[in-house]
Amino acid sequence: MNVFNAAVSGLFDLLLAPFRSLSPWIALAVVSLLTGFLMLSIYRRASNQDGIRRVKNRIKAHLLELRLFKNDLGVSLRAQGSILAANLKYIGYAFKPLLVMIVPVLLILIQLNDWFGSRPLRAGEQALVKVRLAEGYSPIETDLRLEASAGLVVETPPLRIEEDREVDWRIRAESPGVRELILRWADQSAAKKVVVEDGRLARVSTAKVRTNIWREISHPGEKSLPSDSPVTTFEVRYPERRLGLFGIGVHWLVAYFVLSIILGFAFKGVFKVTL
Amino acid sequence: MTKIKGHPLERREFLKLGLGAASLLALGSPEPVTMLRGQNETARKVLILGMDGVDPHLLKVWMDEGKLPTFRRLAAQGGFSPLRTSNPPQSPVAWANFIAGTNPGGHGIFDFIHRDPSQQSDPSKFIVFSASATEEAKRTLKIGKYVFPLSGGEVRNLRKGKAFWQLLEERGIPATIFKIPANYPPVESSQRTLVGMGTPDLLGTYGQFNYYTTVPAEINEDIGGGWVHQVYVIGNRVDAKLPGPANSFLKDQPDTAVDLRIDIDPIHPVARISFQGQEFILREKEWSDWKKVRFSFLPTQSVGGICLFYLKQVHPEFKLYVTPVNIDPSDPALPLSTPESYARELAAKFGPFFTKGLPADTSALDNDVLDEDEFLAMDNRILRESLDMFDYELGRFDAGLLFFYVSSTDQRQHMFWRFLDPASPTHDPALVPRYGAVIESIYREMDALLGRAMEKAGRDAVVIAMSDHGFNPFRRAFNLNSWLKENGYHVLKSERRLSEESLFMNTDWSRSRAYGVGLNGLYINQRGRESGGIVPPGPGKDALVREIARKLEETVDPKTGERAILHAFVGRDIYSGPYLEAAPDIVLGFNRGYRISWGSPMGRFSREVFEDNLEKWSGDHMGAPEIMPGILLANRPIRGESPALFDLTASLLALFGVEKPKELVGKPVF
Amino acid sequence: MGKDKVKLDKDLLAKVKKFAELSGYTSVEEFITHCLEKEIAKLEESDSEEEIKKKLKGLGYIS
Incomplete structure (x- = not known):
């Protein structure tokens, strides 16, 4: 899993590297454009283009029929029935490519969440570090210690919350750079990246995780924790990132979907795709 | 009404200038003020530092001792005089005298607290706040348990008369008025004004803190200015409620509240506070940053405020203090500025800031909820926030008037006078070494502020330092x-x-x-x-x-x-x-x-x-x-025997060459 | 003035008598009247006073 995650993440890092100093909107637009292209080509390959064209023509024909014979109840009803049937067929044709697309889309969304879901800490800013333990471990009995690399300070003693099997700390970023937190217990340890940037776009991996494959796929930014570790999550609560648009903050997911749809429709002719 | 007859020449001069400014305005000239610069009597820039409660006697003593070099320099450049205060010398009355340029008969504010003689038989309506009044929506629609307002409720500023920045505005002279008291809600103006003393918190009160404690002896229902809540630590966790405003959309207007969850470490002095999807950790004796909180009335209706948390103690007893919920300047539920966007502009630049008038929590100190150091930490934050904004305004101050207000001078003198006064019933000689210099140090900070202001304002600026009244032992x-x-x-x-x-x-x-x-x-x-x-x-x-x-x-x-x-x-x-x-x-x-x-x-x-x-x-x-004058210092000679607050208003208009309306009773002193 | 009788529990009455005497009231009636007046005043006061106190006391000058 780690190799797969590293490969996909590497691809995105490479892709977004040129846009990091620009507005996050530009980076997001580029990704939307590329994923739009990807989706269109998947759609063209995976869907029955002829079938879709035929069904859409049939719907158009029946609509015409409705207009022409609007005084004839029998014809109208029949035409409406046929439109409904054609629509179902259309949905059926579209279903297969959608099913194929869902996998890459999810992977892309997971990657985008790392880039656009949170923003890096700014120098001087504080954040919460949360460590969750596996069932059977008590946060009070497990001797967890948190250390920080230069440029980062651990500001509080551990706050151990038995009820949630959780240990929290507060850290403060001192200067920009990719910093590191080291969590130690018994004779083991785990390291976690902490990104401190002033303004630039950066990948922010909020958590390091273990336990199951889905959680690992959904946290691709860092190597997973060893599967026997008592720690299941090692997380930094970064501030949420909102994309500014005329004074309002837009969630990246909304921005991404709107951009993808607009760009997808704009380029469907270029790809000769019937949607 | 007292009428001051202008010197005939002066009067003609004013008229001429007035006409000049008016015609310039009509021509749409962007900077009529600059055009007035050539005139003898007019100024391009006037900077006023309003330091609430600075006392002329203390100021003089510390100036003479060399502790306030900038005040001394300013006095040497122009003059230093006691400034006659209002009768009575209460801040809202005094500042209203300055704002309107009249005695209280010209602005209608005679005390912090007035009475409504027509409501003598109704104790809940008889005693009222003097400076503003809230009226609920007159027409409402009731559906089941819901009440929908059909007409807007409103808050009214009860101060009458025109504010000097409105008079300046009529002549196209720009002004920025930072936190002047007795201006809530802000009177209509296109000038930049930010409200100050008299601004309520989100609950519509003049300050209700919340204090959560496990110590039963600290529970006191009769504390003015705050609520003390008894809480319990169960399994290293404290559950509490942060009270919000009354829900006027429901019958009987029940109070809203936000649930607080506080987790504490069994041994270490740290706590995590969570509410509405936010979490933060505080160590014992630590203040949080501003936290936003929302109180909802209906699924579609809610109101946002800001507050600071102070973790006073974790073990053996749990004690948490929360400031009154201030109106959020980035999303003001009630008007905080003119133009309305000004508060938002400051919030965007500086983050959330205290918006409640007189934000230092004197009630918490008086009731031992906060101790002296904790109170000072809070007041320092208030001062720092204001000074940052002052630097910002000073940086873009190029014409007209900049008025800047400081409350800390007044608030610290109220609370720390006992250390200067051995005859005070609460004088504690043991604490004098620690707190005996608190008042002196705020005077020194004012000296530093004045220094920055004089340096940045430029040579052509008229710089005035003033206070509304002096101080006295109680x-x-x-x-x-x-x-x-x-x-x-x-x-x-x-x-x-x-x-x-x-x-x-x-x-x-x-x-x-x-x-x-x-x-x-x-x-x-x-x-x-x-x-x-x-x-x-x-x-x-x-x-x-x-x-x-x-x-x-x-x-x-x-x-x-x-x-x-x-x-x-x-x-x-x-x-x-x-x-x-x-x-x-x-x-x-x-x-x-x-x-x-x-x-x-x-x-x-x-x-x-x-x-x-x-x-x-x-x-x-x-x-x-007569025993409570404020201060007046300026880099211009001060004429006249004993200038009063309303004389300063007249002086300000004269400096800009604006004719004084007949309602104003003062005489120019520069 | 018409007087209505109120029934009191025997033990309570004994206590009332004791405390009326201890606190220097001239009669049990006076003590009970005062207690009731005080309680009613509290109830009457609570709402409006609470409101006004809440609103104005934060000014600092009053308590």
Whole structure:
């Protein structure tokens, strides 16, 4: 899993590297454009283009029929029935490519969440570090210690919350750079990246995780924790990132979907795709 | 009304300038002010630092000792004079004198607290705040348990008269007015104004902190200015509620609240506070940053505020303090500025900031919820926030007027005077080494502020440092209402319940001839004015007023042998102007060391007329105005014997060459 | 003035008598009247006073 995650993440890092100093909107637009292209080509390959064209023509024909014979109840009803049937067929044709697309889309969304879901800490800013333990471990009995690399300070003693099997700390970023937190217990340890940037776009991996494959796929930014570790999550609560648009903050997911749809429709002719 | 006749030449000059400015405006010239620069009498830039409560005596002592070099320099460049304050010398009255350029008869603010004589029989409506009034929506639609407003409720600024920045605006002279008191809600203007003293918190009060404690002995329901909540630590967790505003969309208007979850470490002194999807950790004795909180009324209706958390203690007892919920300047639920976007602009630049008027929590210090250091930490934050914004405004100040206000000078003198005054009943010599220099240090900070201002404002700027009143010890408290009762002017229904009720609920109005409301005011229970009035207006009433005034001035404190009231002013002798309805019949000018008692302003009686003031609130300024002047320093020579606050208004208009409207009573002093 | 009788529990009455005497009331009636007046006043006062106190006390100058 780690190799797969590293490969996909590497691809995105490479892709977004040129846009990091620009507005996050530009980076997001580029990704939307590329994923739009990807989706269109998947759609063209995976869907029955002829079938879709035929069904859409049939719907158009029946609509015409409705207009022409609007005084004839029998014809109208029949035409409406046929439109409904054609629509179902259309949905059926579209279903297969959608099913194929869902996998890459999810992977892309997971990657985008790392880039656009949170923003890096700014120098001087504080954040919460949360460590969750596996069932059977008590946060009070497990001797967890948190250390920080230069440029980062651990500001509080551990706050151990038995009820949630959780240990929290507060850290403060001192200067920009990719910093590191080291969590130690018994004779083991785990390291976690902490990104401190002033303004630039950066990948922010909020958590390091273990336990199951889905959680690992959904946290691709860092190597997973060893599967026997008592720690299941090692997380930094970064501030949420909102994309500014005329004074309002837009969630990246909304921005991404709107951009993808607009760009997808704009380029469907270029790809000769019937949607 | 006092009328000041302008010198004929001066007057012509003003008219000429006025016409000039008006025609420039008509031509749409962007900078008429610059055009006025060539004139002798006009200035391009005027910078005023309003330092609430700075006392001329203390200032002079520390200037002479060389501790305030910038004040000294300013005084040497121009002048230093005591500044005659308002009568009574309370901040809202004094600042309103300056804003409107009149005595209180011209702006209608006579005290922090007024009374509504028509509501004498309704204790909940009789005693009112003087500077603003809230009116609920007049028409509502009730559906089941919901109430929908059909007309807007509103908050009204009760100060009358035109504000000087409105007069400047009419002549196209730009002004930025930072937190001037007695301007809530802000009067209509296109000038940049940010509200200050008089601004409520989100709950519509003048400050309700929340304090959560596991110590039963700290539970006190009767704390003014805050709620103390008993909480329990169960399994290292504390659950509590942060009270919000009343939900006016529901019948009976239940109070809203936000659930707080607090997790504490079993051993380490740290706690995590979570609410509404936010989480943060505080160490013991740490303040949080501003936190946003939302109170919802309906699924579609909610209101946002900001507050700071202070984790006072974790073990062995849990103690958490939360500031009053301030109106969020980035999304103001009530108006905070003109133009409306100005507060948002500042919030975008500086983040959230204190918006409640007089934000330092003196009640928390007075009630031992915060100690001296904790109070100072809070007040330092208030000052720092303001100073950052001042630097910003100073940086873009290129023409017109910049007025900047500081509250810390007043608030620290109220709370720390006892360390300067060995005769104070709460003087503690052991603490003098720690807190004896608090007041001096805020004067020094003002010196530094003045230094920055003078440096940045430029050579052509007129720089003025002023305060609204001075300061005085508050050692002995005088219960005016008890005095009236003892002298036969006020009659209670039940002597036994004497000290048990407030708001005059035990008063027999049919036999009472006079009563005291507010911090300096005495009113005759006048027939036709007070709803239960018995004293007919006319010569009989006037004689009664003179009689009470004389007796008050003769009253001697049995403990000290001193007169408590230096001067009992008769309202009709000292006030003039169109807004006299709220004027007291007598205004008490206290002697040095004296002030009204804590309960009398709200109609509470005590067995003794005189009592020691046992609060930490140990300095005050309710004295006769002649012993309570503020300060005036400028880099221009100051003319005239004893300039007053309203003279400064006239001076300001004269500096910009704006003709003084006839309602303004002052004379230019520069 | 018409007087209505109120029934009191025997033990309570004994206590009332004791405390009326201890606190220097001239009669049991006076003590009970005062207690009731006090309680009613509290109830009457609570709402409006609470509101006004809440609103104005934060100013700092009054209590």
